Amino acid sequence: MAVSVALSQIMNDLSSTLYATQWLLSGYTIGTAAFLITIGRLADIYGRKQLLIIGICLFAFSSLVAALSLGIYCLMASRFVQGVASSIMMTTVMSIITNEFSPRNRGRVIATYGFFLGLGLASGPAVGGLLISYFNWRAIFLVNLPICMLSLWLVMNYLPKSSRSGNYQRVDWLETTVLTLLLLAAVIMISQGSMIDWQSPLMIALCIVFVLLLVLFIKLEKNKPDPMVDISLFMQPNYLGATICGLLSYFCMYAWLCVIGLYLQNIDHYTALKTGLICTPFSLAFAFSSKALSGLINRYANKTLMQIGFIVIIIALGWMANITPLTNQFLLLIEFFLFGVGITIVNAPSMIAATEHVPLDKAGIASGLIFTIRWLGGSVGIVIVSFFYHRYSESLFYPCMVMLLAALTGLLMTLTLSKSRVSYE
Structure with missing residues (x-):
């Protein structure tokens, strides 16, 4: 989120167009999404x-x-x-949590992970704005260096070495490359389809490439004893239903982050920094709800928590559907906070529900798929x-009605889940 605050300054400093500058956000997203499954597979083979x-x-x-x-x-x-580096860290961290912590403690660890993730999201716009104000946009990237150095020291000194999976003997690099290119084409089509004419030669060529890669990947996967995308994971209890619930939660979250930024800047004429700051309650809710959730996650079924989360999301979206330029800013803060609470209550339990029955030697690929x-x-x-x-x-x-429909679908999807808990006391 810090980069979104810096887009205007970057565009002016590097004499870039708005379209090219927006690729700073899209490029990160594409790099992350296209490599998650591949990284999950490699983590299971070479160690997390x-x-x-x-x-x-x-x-x-x-x-x-x-x-520079x-x-x-x-x-x-x-x-x-x-984005590629982010996909590595995201997948391996979840895989490590699944492998290193018992089901009894895993829920609290994931909730704590969500707390610090939320703090990062909340501080991003504010810290980014301060760094840009006192230095320039380059500072928002340089600040990552000491954080990475500290993280590297902690991982090397305190994280136990993970063993390699005995089930996976080698990497099929052809299969890995085809899957990565397939996901890359899919994410580019999805993320840029609204900006590039679908009838343009570029998009037509991309669609053809996607279909050819999909056919090739299916052929490579057919009858393999250890397929790259292990369909048997979707047969695990709750994996499919909880993963779809997570998908619908992300549908609402990222769609909201996109349109609320456009609305506040284009209709209410907020600056980028003010937009980031007024959206901070969403990220703070993400952080502190995760912390509160750690105390509830062993008491209540994942299904129950997810249902509560989707209900909160539906209430928040119904409320936000009535936002106008005359809406009081204090009400905006409450609505954004409520939406963040709902998203958090869905995200952590849906991840736990999806992974609690997954075999440990498949934790990496399972996290990557999710x-x-x-x-x-x-x-x-x-x-x-x-x-x-x-x-x-x-x-x-x-837009709020579309997101509300997605949240309602998620609420109905929770009915397919069993009332399992992370741990039983």
Whole structure:
């Protein structure tokens, strides 16, 4: 979120167009979503700690390159690499939590992880704004270096070395490459479909490439004893239903982050910094709800918590559908906070419910699949909800109704889940 605050200054400093500058956000998203499954597979084979160290180093390196960039294309490339590094860290961390903590403690650990993730989201706009005000946009990338150094020291000294899976003997690099390119094409089509004409030669070529890669991947996967995308995971109790609930949660979250920023800046004429600050209650709710959730996660079934979360999301979206330029800012803060609470209550239990029955030697690929599906859900949400936002005179009513329908679908999907808990006391 810090980068979104810096887009205007970056565009002016590097003499870039708005479209090229927006790729700083899209490139990161594409780099993250396209490699999640691949990273999950590699983590199961080569060890999670080793891959996490690589991810931290890669993120530090790409941050340094971004800070030293003299042109927009170099910055775009570094942001893509940052996204790849983020996919490594995201997948390996969840896989490590699944492997290193018992079901009794796993829920609290995931909730604590969500707390610090929320703090990062909450502080991003404010810290980014301060760094830009006192220094320049390059500082938002340089600040990552000491954080990466501290993280690397902690991982190397305190995280036990993870063993390699005995079930996976080697990497099928052809299969890995095809899957990565397949996801890359899918994410680009989804994220850029609303900005590039679907009938343009570029999009037609991309669709053809996607279909060919999909056919090739299915052929490679057929009858393999250890397929890259293990369909048997979806047969695990709650994995499919909880993963779809997570997808719908990300659909609402990323669609809301997109349209609320556009609305506040284009209709209410807020600055980028003010927009980031007024959205801070959402991120604070993400942080502190995660902390509160850690005390509830062993007392109540994941299904019950997710149902409460979707109900809160529905209430918040129904309330926000009536936002106008005359809406009191204090009410905005309450609505954004309530929406963040609902998203948090869905996200952590849905992740726990999806992974609690997954075999430990498949934790990496299972986490990669979950995060890939969630990111794709977020990308689809941005495209669909943005269409309704622009189609209906930049009003929030119809976008909120689309997100509300997605949340209602999620609420109904929870009915397919069993009332399991992370631990039993």
